[in-house]
Amino acid sequence: xxxxxxxxxxxxxxxxxxxxxxxxxxxxxxxxxxxxxxxxxxxxxxxxxxxxxxxxxxxxxxxxxxxxxxxxxxxxxxxxxxxxxxxxxxxxxxxxxxxxxxxxxxxxxxxxxxxxxxxxxxxxxxxxxxxxxxxxxxxxxxxxxxxxxxxxxxxxxxxxxxxxxxxxxxxxxxxxxxxxxxxxxxxxxxxxxxxxxxxxxxxxxxxxxxxxxxxxxxxxxxxxxxxxxxxxxxxxxxxxxxxxxxxxxxxxxxxxxxxxxxxxxxxxxxxxxxxxxxxxxxxxxxxxxxxxxxxxxxxxxxxxxxxxxxxxxxxxxxxxxxxxxxxxxxxxxxxxxxxxxxxxxxxxxx
Amino acid sequence: xxxxxxxxxxxxxxxxxxxxxxxxxxxxxxxxxxxxxxxxxxxxxxxxxxxxxxxxxxxxxxxxxxxxxxxxxxxxxxxxxxxxxxxxxxxxxxxxxxxxxxxxxxxxxxxxxxxxxxxxxxxxxxxxxxxxxxxxxxxxxxxxxxxxxxxxxxxxxxxxxxxxxxxxxxxxxxxxxxxxxxxxxxxxxxxxxxxxxxxxxxxxxxxxxxxxxxxxxxxxxxxxxxxxxxxxxxxxxxxxxxxxxxxxxxxxxxxxxxxxxxxxxxxxxxxxxxxxxxxxxxxxxxxxxxxxxxxxxxxxxxxxxxxxxxxxxxxxxxxxxxxxxxxxxxxxxxxxxxxxxxxxxxxxxx
Numbered sequence: 001x002x003x004x005x006x007x008x009x010x011x012x013x014x015x016x017x018x019x020x021x022x023x024x025x026x027x028x029x030x031x032x033x034x035x036x037x038x039x040x041x042x043x044x045x046x047x048x049x050x051x052x053x054x055x056x057x058x059x060x061x062x063x064x065x066x067x068x069x070x071x072x073x074x075x076x077x078x079x080x081x082x083x084x085x086x087x088x089x090x091x092x093x094x095x096x097x098x099x100x101x102x103x104x105x106x107x108x109x110x111x112x113x114x115x116x117x118x119x120x121x122x123x124x125x126x127x128x129x130x131x132x133x134x135x136x137x138x139x140x141x142x143x144x145x146x147x148x149x150x151x152x153x154x155x156x157x158x159x160x161x162x163x164x165x166x167x168x169x170x171x172x173x174x175x176x177x178x179x180x181x182x183x184x185x186x187x188x189x190x191x192x193x194x195x196x197x198x199x200x201x202x203x204x205x206x207x208x209x210x211x212x213x214x215x216x217x218x219x220x221x222x223x224x225x226x227x228x229x230x231x232x233x234x235x236x237x238x239x240x241x242x243x244x245x246x247x248x249x250x251x252x253x254x255x256x257x258x259x260x261x262x263x264x265x266x267x268x269x270x271x272x273x274x275x276x277x278x279x280x281x282x283x284x285x286x287x288x289x290x291x292x293x294x295x296x297x298x299x300x301x302x303x304x305x306x307x308x309x310x311x312x313x314x315x316x317x318x319x320x321x322x323x324x325x326x327x328x329x330x331x332x333x334x335x336x337x338x339x340x341x342x343x344x345x346x347x348x349x350x
Numbered sequence: 351x352x353x354x355x356x357x358x359x360x361x362x363x364x365x366x367x368x369x370x371x372x373x374x375x376x377x378x379x380x381x382x383x384x385x386x387x388x389x390x391x392x393x394x395x396x397x398x399x400x401x402x403x404x405x406x407x408x409x410x411x412x413x414x415x416x417x418x419x420x421x422x423x424x425x426x427x428x429x430x431x432x433x434x435x436x437x438x439x440x441x442x443x444x445x446x447x448x449x450x451x452x453x454x455x456x457x458x459x460x461x462x463x464x465x466x467x468x469x470x471x472x473x474x475x476x477x478x479x480x481x482x483x484x485x486x487x488x489x490x491x492x493x494x495x496x497x498x499x500x501x502x503x504x505x506x507x508x509x510x511x512x513x514x515x516x517x518x519x520x521x522x523x524x525x526x527x528x529x530x531x532x533x534x535x536x537x538x539x540x541x542x543x544x545x546x547x548x549x550x551x552x553x554x555x556x557x558x559x560x561x562x563x564x565x566x567x568x569x570x571x572x573x574x575x576x577x578x579x580x581x582x583x584x585x586x587x588x589x590x591x592x593x594x595x596x597x598x599x600x601x602x603x604x605x606x607x608x609x610x611x612x613x614x615x616x617x618x619x620x621x622x623x624x625x626x627x628x629x630x631x632x633x634x635x636x637x638x639x640x641x642x643x644x645x646x647x648x649x650x651x652x653x654x655x656x657x658x659x660x661x662x663x664x665x666x667x668x669x670x671x672x673x674x675x676x677x678x679x680x681x682x683x684x685x686x687x688x689x690x691x692x693x694x695x696x697x698x699x700x
Binding site: 048063064067068071072076077078082085125126127155156157158159161185187188189190192194195209210212213214215217219220221237238255256277278280281282283284314315317318319321322325326 | 414509671
């Protein structure tokens, strides 16, 4: 069944053959008059799988020639083709999208005539940049059409990792309530509550800090949050001078330059009723519990990022892979002037 | 059993009591005349666990006061104390080290009089910097005494993660042998071997590339290595111009500024008989196989770093945790003028 390569499309003119190709896999776009127009991704795939011959100047093209010609006529052809053929081989009907995404994919067993689109797919080279602002715009577009957004990240060897991206609003049910401010003492980069009963009270009301024998050790971020909520006052050990919140933040920023960013995300998570602990072991800012961390596993890893966050895809990939390995969800918390938005990535096998 | 705080040590003067403390856990350093000198870490621990009273100006000190005084007299006291008490609670005899490490630890059940040191321990705040050069010097010192080096990394909440660090010389047994140079074509940031039999030959001899239908796709790093070994020649698809190795490297460096660093590590691993693939999915540079990647799992993740590599500890932690989760060893490959040295970290529970 021959098609003819004309510029950057392949035309099947024979009406019967055109209709066969279209009906068996929904390849191409029917033209008036019964012919079928295939784009180069579709034609390459049909050629590779031996279901089509492609002619150019009356000569039949080898697959390797067709690849060469397509790569020169179509921007980003390799990445697109790697993803297209993978999704086809997984048994999906895949249509190149002329709009904002690369492909639309129908549910397994579904077709353009029987089903709604299941996924929008973006084919992404791992070497490209992840741009939080641009990405959230694409998410919003995808959400407006109520479809899932699937990311196909192609590594330098052509292997694909699929991620589902979605926005998330995590909540918990822990309301810490400490009646009167509790006194604590600042040592280097840690804060200790030295009186046993107050230490216990603070720990039991919101699971702040960590017991170190009879004293309670608070991290700087816990301390800064609790100071902002008027639940803790801090003094220096020798001179017994009161430490101000801004003084504590200045001190913390010398150790962690992004301390204020983290503090914003920390506070937002706490106000959502979640219990927040350091995510150091996982290379993320926080691990987050919905309830008592002594009785439950952390549900989320959260990484706070600035509004205009940009990263290389391998960084995102590493975070998702790590969270997946420890059965947690990774959330990127985008901290802006007015709020914190959470973006969730999950690795999937479509 | 009272001891007296004198400057930054605690002295137990009663001979019988001194000998009891020393013999039951090997706390302190016997002085001539039968008295015992404890350093503040030891004294704090004995006070916290109710095995000792500490006097200062004839007044008995509360644990919280002893902590305050110790923190002001001893540099980095909190981190040291957190690690000291953890190792003691795990049942080890731990002695503060006056030399280059923080502690020496005896085998479980062993004591300074019956056993050799098992570990040297470094107590490290997660906020401190990992410095490859300095670290390798400490490794060398530890190796000279034939002891294991244990790192105790303390996070901002006082939780400890232990790592064993060692040098490693990974080897495999794959010798790729391609008789004559094979022609390949450069597309954007990938290279294709379009002739089926040559593609097959290159794949079978060293597992280079990835099959994409009938063609073989090589990554830029594979191509650069194979060009350097005179096993591949590369041409452009349209003009059929020959691409030079330096031209390819220049092109690759626009996409990956650290391409030359990676290429050095890639080449070293290949020359060790290992099969090297991208580690993109794991956020590391390479995943490395000892033999046929279709039949074996990758044994290592390797991350190439410059000679003077410095990183925050959470970065190291993330890499180790991730590798641990997928049952691989993480190696940091330190690329210098003359060679590539591999540093391995393993998470352990001492």
